[in-house]
Amino acid sequence: MEKTDVLISGLGPVGAALAVYLGRLGISVMAIDRDTSVYPMPRAAHLDHETMRLLHLAGGAEAVSQASQPLSAYEFRSRDGSLLMGFKPGEVTTATGFPQSSMFHQPTLEHALRARLGEISGVSARLGHALTSYSASDDGVIAGIAGPHGAYDVEAKYLIGCDGGQSIVRRIARIELDDMGFDEPWLVIDARLKDGRERLTTIGLQHCDPRRPVTSVPMSPGRHRWEFMLRPGETPEEVVGDEFIDDLLGPFVDPASVEIDRRAVYRFHAVIAKEWRKGRVMLAGDAAHQMPPFLGQGLCSGTRDAANLAWKLAAVLQGRADEALLDTYQAEREPHVRAITEMAVFMGKVVCTQNEKEAAARDRDMLSKPEGERFVVMPDTIGLASGVQRGDVLAGTIFPEPWLETGEGRKRLDDVAGLAPILLFRDGGEAAASSFRAGGGFAMALSDPSLLDEGDRVKSTLADSEAVLVRPDRYVFGRGEARNLLAAWNAYLASGTSPA
Ligand SMILES: Cc1cc2nc3c(=O)[nH]c(=O)nc-3n(C[C@H](O)[C@H](O)[C@H](O)COP(=O)(O)OP(=O)(O)OC[C@H]3O[C@@H](n4cnc5c(N)ncnc54)[C@H](O)[C@@H]3O)c2cc1C
Structure with a gap:
């Protein structure tokens, strides 16, 4: 039987973004879609700036920018x-x-993400392969797939249902929807x-x-x-x-x-899955929530799901975090989705x-x-209410993205840091920075001449703090003394509880 770390059912925009993130993080992924080509008609028309940044991290924003x-x-x-x-x-x-x-034009984005997938070793994308069944245990999932040459089974450590509003993953898991009653x-x-x-x-x-x-x-x-x-x-x-x-x-x-x-x-519907994780099975995108289109946030929300889930799955699979971290996925994402859905329902009722x-x-x-x-x-952003240090107004907000002067010209910090957590620090934070780097983080001194901090946006984010720690999904985790931040970050990875 074939084996993979993560099986993704559904290669719509959310499944494709998740597969790219996981592949870039070194996780083996099998991503399947029952259709052989991208759904040709546009659905989403609007993307917000945070989603564009997350799509940039997935290699899809350039194509979208050109066609938007x-x-x-x-x-x-x-x-x-x-x-x-x-x-x-x-x-x-x-x-x-x-x-x-x-x-923008959704099919353009989906083609760009699929093209990116093809460039990542460790990711196998299979079109015309439909998930038909699965059984889950404490250790993983055995999934039944119908492919063009017959049925076969795959063993995965995790199964992620990115298979849209009618998600078979959600139905087999018997996960109910909370219907907000507006369709x-x-x-x-x-x-x-x-x-x-x-x-x-x-x-x-x-x-x-x-x-x-x-x-x-x-x-x-x-x-x-x-x-x-x-x-x-x-x-x-x-x-x-x-x-x-x-x-x-x-x-x-x-x-x-x-x-x-x-x-x-x-x-259109306003529904949110009651459970986003059942052991080794998780839902993302329309499989987990659908909202009225009045804010243009369905795909945006699904992309945030992918960005939230990918680095956590990678950290758990690579032994850098406890499995409890996966429980923070719904805890962090659902309030965000609920607030946006309520706003979309409000606007929908006006209209x-x-x-x-x-x-x-x-x-x-x-x-x-x-x-x-x-x-x-x-x-601008609802931000994150948990999974960040409490008591800091900037914790949970979107980190402003600086540019760097590199040997290959100016680049976004995201291009250099990739999907790693980021520590930006002032003098005094070097020791914590080295240990952060040793754990796979990206650390940089504020005084580094290659950092182009236009408008002093990063400096003003740090304010008087020694350092700021940014999560891989680019929300500010917290500010403070670098070693304290690092300790809080490691505690969060180890327990999944939001640090005080
Ligand atoms: C009219 C309209 C307007 C919209 N406007 C916006 C907007 O402006 N902004 C915005 O952000 N969002 C908008 N949306 C929502 C957005 O299009 C969706 O949220 C987005 O497509 C969800 O992506 P997804 O990857 O979760 O699911 P989908 O795009 O539905 O992809 C699911 C994939 O799973 C596959 N699949 C299903 N079952 C199986 C199976 N058993 N095995 C394998 N594969 C399977 C399907 O073939 C499909 O490719 C709009 C939607 C509509 C309909």
């Missing part, structure tokens, strides 16, 4: 066009240096702009008309998406017809000026109001504020 465009604003407008609520991501300077909101049918129309047009707008719009709520967003250059909420009684068959779609598009664009790539009715009286009350309420106050600051 920043979103200047995201606006919720009433039937008559008045601004109800808005965000201006184009005006935000982010910690990672990537645009706060990028509009609505929408027609999604993805279109290419004709005559070489790159965009209709750089603004994402929620047209909150109770007669027919509509979403209109740019995607990658040359593409645009419209989504139309179905009215009670409308059927999926009826709304995907040519004439119906021309009537829907008419108020927004000349239907003759676009070529429709995809027309499909989908029902999906089909009752005229309720919509009028909503409009009166939201329009009672001066227009300037209706633009709110997009929450």
Whole structure:
């Protein structure tokens, strides 16, 4: 029987990112997908800056950057066009240096991640191979797989279900979903702009008309998406017809000026798996949670799952951490996902109001504020509430990414540090830094001339502290004396409990 450290079921964007991370960390991975090619139609259209950084660590951000465009604003407008609520991501300077909101093309990302996978020894990616069954014990999992040449078994130390909303891994594990009770049918129309047009707008719009709520967003250059909420009684068959779609598009664009790539009715959900880990089996991405699309955070959340889980699995498999560390995965990720899902549900309820009286009350309420106050600051990051040192306001926030001057030109710190934890320290922290390096960490003195700390962002993160320790998923673990930080980090790896 074939053996692997980690078997990943599902090579969507989340499974592919996880496989790249694990492969880069030296873990043997078998990643399978029941389909033989990437799902060709775009689903996710929006990525936030943190996700772009995490995708950069997986080798996918460059392809995405080339096939994406920043979103200047995201606006919720009433039937008559008045601004109800808005965000201006184009005006935000982010910690990672990537645009706060990028509009992109999901298949481009998936192709880039799969190409990266092919370059990593130790990762075997198999397309056209479906997980059909598994049995789990305290030591691992025996999985049954149906491949193009017949059925076979694989023995893995861990099985990760990245197999989407209908996850077979989740179903076999009998993991229930917590349903937050918000699901609505929408027609999604993805279109290419004709005559070489790159965009209709750089603004994402929620047209909150109770007669027919509509979403209109740019995607990658040359593409645009419209989504139309179905009215009670409308059927999926009826709304995907040519004439119906021309009537829907008419108020927004000349239907003759676009070529429709995809027309499909989908029902979004707000669900979160009750357990993300059952012994040797774990869930990530849509298998673990699905949320309404109003914040464009489904794939972003799945990428954060992959980044959280990968280094923990590697540390446990390589004997640098106790298995208890794996229990921190759900503890750290679920509150983040829940908060984002609640926000997406809130926004969805603003948009999906089909009752005229309720919509009028909503409009009166939201329009009672001066227009300037209706633009709110997009929450940059929810951050981590556990798995970091307590009592420090910066612990759990995204670490600002500096650049380094290397022999091969300027590089992001992430390019040099890879997926290691990072210690940046002032004079006095050298001894702790050596022992950190010996344990596989990346350590660098603040005084190192190759560190290009534009705007003193790193210095101001350290403030008066001797050192800052950054987790491999790029959240600040804590600040303080270097040796104390190191001791707290090692205690966290050894027990999985958040350090005081
Ligand atoms: C209309 C729409 C708009 C969206 N907009 C956004 C957005 O703007 N921003 C955002 O972040 N997210 C968005 N999302 C969500 C985003 O597309 C998903 O969250 C993301 O695709 C989830 O990735 P995943 O890898 O977890 O799952 P999937 O992409 O579903 O991949 C799962 C993979 O598992 C494979 N698989 C299934 N069963 C098996 C099996 N038994 N054996 C082997 N393989 C199997 C499938 O073939 C598939 O390749 C949107 C989704 C939709 C539908």
